[in-house]
Amino acid sequence: MQIGILQTGESPDALRADMGDYPDFFETLLAGRGLTFRRWAVLRNDFPKDVHECDGWLITGSRFGAYEPHDWIPPLEDFIRRAYAEHVPVVGVCFGHQIIAQAMGGKVEKYAGGWSVGPTEYDFGDQTYTLNAWHQDQVVKKPEMAKVLSSTAFCENAALLYDDRMFTVQPHPEFRKEFMAGLIKYRGPGLVPDALLADATQRLDKPTDSPSMADRIAEFFLTHQAKSGAEKLRA
Template identity: 55%
Template structure:
């Protein structure tokens, strides 16, 4: 199965050598599930020919806001609508979670409750799952047809689904704890309040459900659809 990775951001230069860029993190996360990957750096204006160029799609995270004025955001929103209309599988992570919501009629804003950084726990299907987060923006208004699958007190719309073909999540299943530790020092200091960063650093050794989420994402992308 061919998965098109729509890359909307980049990891800090100082961390790429050890962790890889954002697209590589997803290749690593989903390794062993039989996928072939092609990256499209949409933040540089590099887009696939159309929605049928891949069998399934994945939209990465980004340091940009989906509501910002970048010339690549409108065509990305149109591509999202085309993918959805064709019923092709698509997964969105953080910025990807937000841009899909915005493209389909929802609203994304800076959350007045502040930042989520590091390990977070969400409730989904009656159980707790843990992932690493790095965000201030949130989906504050759901598009028509969106279903809330999970969230927490801080981020109510944390995991969303649209029909049978789109699954999105606000935190980062692809972020390993050492990468979050690097982000704290390379991007966090001076931007995110120190107490939030310090609490996140203190929780870096706690377990996260990386393998479980990777298996779920792979099954979601590959499952048969009518």
């Protein structure tokens, strides 16, 4: 199954040469799970020609806000709505989670409660995942059709499901400990309160459940593909 990665942000310059960029992180996270990948840098207005150019789509994180007036955000929202209408599966992570919610009628804003940084527990009912968080923006009002899969005291809409078409999460399963340490060092100062950075640094050795979330993401894509294939056979 071919997944198109829609890149909406870049890793810090100081980290990219050694650790890679956001699409690299997702290809590593999802490796060995029956998926292949193509990339489009939508933050530079590089868009697929059609929502069916790949079997599914994954929208990355970004330092930009979904509500900011960048010229590539409206066409990305249009692409999301077309994919939903055409039943092409989409996964969104952090900014991807937010821009999908915004495109589908929800509301995203810079959260008055501040930042969430570092390993954080997310209860999905059937499983609790510890995943790295790095965000202040969040979905404060979910779209009407979205079901909340995970909610925390800090982030009410931490994971959303749009029937079998879109699955989105606020935390970063693709962020490894070393990259989080780099974010804290190079992107955090002056942006995130020092006390939060210090606390997150002390917790970075806590194991995360990124492989389990990778399994969940891959299962979402592959189950959708299998279902679509069965429906075509019946037709």
